[in-house]
Amino acid sequence: METQEELVRSEMESSESAQPKQVGFTVKVETRDLKAGFGGNMVLKGIDSRIPENRITAVMGPSGCGKTTFIRCLNRLHELTPGATVEGMALLDGEDIYDKTVDPVAIRRRIGMVFQKPNPFPTMSIYNNAVAGLALNGVKDKKVLNRAAEDSLRGAYLWDEVKDKLSASGASLSGGQQQRLCIARALAVQPEVLLMDEPCSALDPTATAKIEELITNLKKDYTIIIVTHNMQQASRVADYTAFFYLGKLIEFDETATLFENPREELTERYITGKFG
Amino acid sequence: MARLIDMGIKELNAILLEMSALSDKAVASSIQAYKEGGKGSEVREMSNRLADLHREVSDLTMEVIARYQPVASDLRFLKSCFEISYGFFRYGRYARDIVDVLDMFGDLSKCDNSAVVATARKTEEMIRMSADAFARRDVELARRILAMDDVVDDSYRKNLKRVIQEKENLKCAISTTLIMRYLERIADHATYIGESVEYIVTGVEPAH
Amino acid sequence: MENGDLGKGTYRRRHLFDRIMTGFIFLAVFVAVLPLVLIVADVVIQGGAELSLDFFTKLPTPVGIAGGGIANAIQGSAILVGLASLIAVPIGVGAGIYFSEWPESRLSAISSFMNDVLAEFPSITIGIFVYIIIVLPTRTFSAVAGAVALSIIMIPIVARTTEESLKIVPVSLREASLALGIPRWKTVLRIVISTGRSGLVTGVLLAIARATGETAPLLFTAFGSGYFFNSLWSPIAALPLTIYTYGTSPYSDWIAKAWGAALVLVGFMLILNLGVKLLIGRRYAGVRAEI
Numbered sequence: 060m061e062t063q064e065e066l067v068r069s070e071m072e073s074s075e076s077a078q079p080k081q082v083g084f085t086v087k088v089e090t091r092d093l094k095a096g097f098g099g100n101m102v103l104k105g106i107d108s109r110i111p112e113n114r115i116t117a118v119m120g121p122s123g124c125g126k127t128t129f130i131r132c133l134n135r136l137h138e139l140t141p142g143a144t145v146e147g148m149a150l151l152d153g154e155d156i157y158d159k160t161v162d163p164v165a166i167r168r169r170i171g172m173v174f175q176k177p178n179p180f181p182t183m184s185i186y187n188n189a190v191a192g193l194a195l196n197g198v199k200d201k202k203v204l205n206r207a208a209e210d211s212l213r214g215a216y217l218w219d220e221v222k223d224k225l226s227a228s229g230a231s232l233s234g235g236q237q238q239r240l241c242i243a244r245a246l247a248v249q250p251e252v253l254l255m256d257e258p259c260s261a262l263d264p265t266a267t268a269k270i271e272e273l274i275t276n277l278k279k280d281y282t283i284i285i286v287t288h289n290m291q292q293a294s295r296v297a298d299y300t301a302f303f304y305l306g307k308l309i310e311f312d313e314t315a316t317l318f319e320n321p322r323e324e325l326t327e328r329y330i331t332g333k334f335g
Numbered sequence: 336m337a338r339l340i341d342m343g344i345k346e347l348n349a350i351l352l353e354m355s356a357l358s359d360k361a362v363a364s365s366i367q368a369y370k371e372g373g374k375g376s377e378v379r380e381m382s383n384r385l386a387d388l389h390r391e392v393s394d395l396t397m398e399v400i401a402r403y404q405p406v407a408s409d410l411r412f413l414k415s416c417f418e419i420s421y422g423f424f425r426y427g428r429y430a431r432d433i434v435d436v437l438d439m440f441g442d443l444s445k446c447d448n449s450a451v452v453a454t455a456r457k458t459e460e461m462i463r464m465s466a467d468a469f470a471r472r473d474v475e476l477a478r479r480i481l482a483m484d485d486v487v488d489d490s491y492r493k494n495l496k497r498v499i500q501e502k503e504n505l506k507c508a509i510s511t512t513l514i515m516r517y518l519e520r521i522a523d524h525a526t527y528i529g530e531s532v533e534y535i536v537t538g539v540e541p542a543h
Numbered sequence: 544m545e546n547g548d549l550g551k552g553t554y555r556r557r558h559l560f561d562r563i564m565t566g567f568i569f570l571a572v573f574v575a576v577l578p579l580v581l582i583v584a585d586v587v588i589q590g591g592a593e594l595s596l597d598f599f600t601k602l603p604t605p606v607g608i609a610g611g612g613i614a615n616a617i618q619g620s621a622i623l624v625g626l627a628s629l630i631a632v633p634i635g636v637g638a639g640i641y642f643s644e645w646p647e648s649r650l651s652a653i654s655s656f657m658n659d660v661l662a663e664f665p666s667i668t669i670g671i672f673v674y675i676i677i678v679l680p681t682r683t684f685s686a687v688a689g690a691v692a693l694s695i696i697m698i699p700i701v702a703r704t705t706e707e708s709l710k711i712v713p714v715s716l717r718e719a720s721l722a723l724g725i726p727r728w729k730t731v732l733r734i735v736i737s738t739g740r741s742g743l744v745t746g747v748l749l750a751i752a753r754a755t756g757e758t759a760p761l762l763f764t765a766f767g768s769g770y771f772f773n774s775l776w777s778p779i780a781a782l783p784l785t786i787y788t789y790g791t792s793p794y795s796d797w798i799a800k801a802w803g804a805a806l807v808l809v810g811f812m813l814i815l816n817l818g819v820k821l822l823i824g825r826r827y828a829g830v831r832a833e834i
Binding site: 065134136139141164165166168171172174176178181182191192195196241244245248333 | 647665713714716718719720721722723724726729733734737738739
Binding site for chain 1: 413538
């Protein structure tokens with residue numbers, strides 16, 4: 060019986076990709092040898108991945124495996140932390156978002172993000188929160204903004220609950236509603252990809268269920284990548300699951316396959332709880 | 336590190352091992368009764384006990400799945416638990432059916448029992464192989480069971496042909512055919528158990 | 544603890560000790576608040592009689608002649624503090640934003656430290672400094688010099704409170720804004736400042752309160768005057784200066800006017816501080832839900 064260290068070392072030495080080269084889906088986001096870290100500390104050690112379009116991909120792994128850093132590299136948020144380093148390529152529809160001529164702000168309009176703790180802007184109303192991404196970027200046409208607000212709030216399954224109090228403060232909502240407001244805010248900008256960093260971890264089961272249902276509905280229009288440490292959530296919502304460990308992508312497969320019959324022993328050990 | 340689910344898995348393993356031993360004994364007793372002209376009354380009790388154990392496995396499997404939401408090898412084991420326990424339960428049932436035949440038909444000492452005895456030996460070996468393959472999760476052993484099933488199927492068909500052609504004593508013909516049928520079914524279940532073992536270990540259900 | 548022991552003996556002792564200690568604390572609070580109460584009471588009693596419409600609207604009369612007021616001092620203070628704010632608020636808020644949003648730069652760390660030092664500087668030295676750089680070359684005391692001196696006092700206060708208020712704004716709000724594709728400068732301007740604005744306003748009000756009450760620097764710069772404001776480059780009256788000049792004079796009616804001026808000044812301070820308290824209370828309701 061190999062120890063964990065031996066398994067990980069053999070994983071790192073193996074040159075075989077964790078993801079089969081032939082894929083049966085359209086690739087929306089791709090990374091090639093993506094490395095990232097802080098100062099001298101390498102968090103992502105060369106990630107090759109292909110994320111399918113209009114599907115939900117779950118990214119999971121134990122604490123410190125680099126899953127949050129991974130998605131923060133995809134919307135170029137990682138580099139804003141002092142001391143952060145990024146190397147390698149990340150492709151959106153085949154184009155490298157880290158090319159020197161690319162405007163990071165433009166990338167963040169195409170790749171949106173929802174955070175772990177709901178963070179609506181406290182000084183803004185529900186309406187203003189929803190359209191913040193548009194209004195603060197120069198959109199002034201009331202009709203356009205109204206349309207965007209209603210569409211995005213509907214898309215986030217929040218419209219019916221707030222349509223009569225759009226001018227109420229964003230902070231006056233419950234936790235689950237606040238998170239849906241944040242989702243609406245991200246959707247209003249009409250991104251192509253939606254990154255979600257453990258969006259339900261601060262919510263109760265009912266709120267979580269609502270959001271899981273809404274994500275499942277969103278995938279027909281967006282490519283969704285969701286970081287989660289909750290395996291049951293990954294198995295519920297995700298079409299594909301990526302398993303990260305110590306900064307490497309260990310396995311990537313259809314969720315049903317990965318959870319019933321994983322290829323890698325490390326994956327098997329993690330999901331059955333044989334190590335945290 | 337012991338996980339919560341390990342308690343449930345341990346208990347299921349224990350019950351299945353008990354069922355494997357018990358069903359082996361039941362079949363052996365029934366064949367012995369046939370050979371020596373005994374009653375084999377203890378077989379009925381064993382069969383009932385196996386039915387109870389199977390129900391226990393069924394309930395426990397559902398409980399473990401509902402409570403612990405298992406994945407990967409754990410999930411495959413639990414899925415197979417039900418099928419495997421069903422197999423052991425069927426061993427016991429067919430053993431009881433054999434004893435019922437002895438009961439109904441009475442004295443069978445004048446019948447030619449060579450085919451039955453030979454097939455019974457093969458079948459009992461297959462039972463033991465299925466029990467071992469499960470206990471040790473031995474895929475090689477599981478695969479060999481499949482080969483032996485062909486032999487048993489063959490014997491069954493041969494006996495059927497002989498009975499039709501030789502027009503022997505009706506009592507002997509029917510009792511022999513029935514018992515051969517039960518043995519053939521026991522052999523089938525042994526192969527199913529073997530397939531379940533292969534699925535638990537490799538995650539792939541073998542093609543038939 | 545034994546079975547059935549409800550701890551009644553120890554509870555009574557502890558309860559008594561608790562009451563004694565609470566008593567001491569109330570005494571301490573009383574002693575701390577007493578000076579403020581005494582000062583306010585004194586000022587109200589001594590200066591209350593002086594308050595009249597004339598007091599607020601008329602110029603001071605020569606010694607010996609009754610009547611007159613401190614209208615020029617009120618006007619002067621307003622002009623000085625107003626000008627000083629015009630200088631100090633943009634510089635202070637700008638510096639505060641820089642310290643808060645770009646803390647990783649060396650310049651930021653050094654300046655922030657120097658800012659804290661300046662905040663503790665004796666105000667009289669600031670007065671002397673402005674005397675040297677403005678009053679001497681222009682050969683006159685002036686409102687400009689006074690305003691500059693007050694602004695130097697105000698800037699560190701505004702910068703520090705701005706920095707603190709903006710630092711309290713959670714990182715997650717900045718990230719949420721950036722993740723929407725809003726550029727950094729707009730994030731700072733529209734989201735961060737908007738969220739921390741109550742702190743900013745509080746800082747400005749506190750700086751104004753401080754500047755209104757400063758006397759020493761004005762001695763060398765604004766100098767004081769008996770007339771209304773007439774030019775930026777001539778001496779100008781101010782409430783603290785009036786209190787100082789009249790209060791140390793031998794004339795009883797001037798001393799009475801000093802008390803009146805003191806009452807106006809103290810009254811202004813109290814209203815300002817009350818305003819700050821109300822502002823914090825109202826705004827915090829929204830921010831607390833976030834934390």
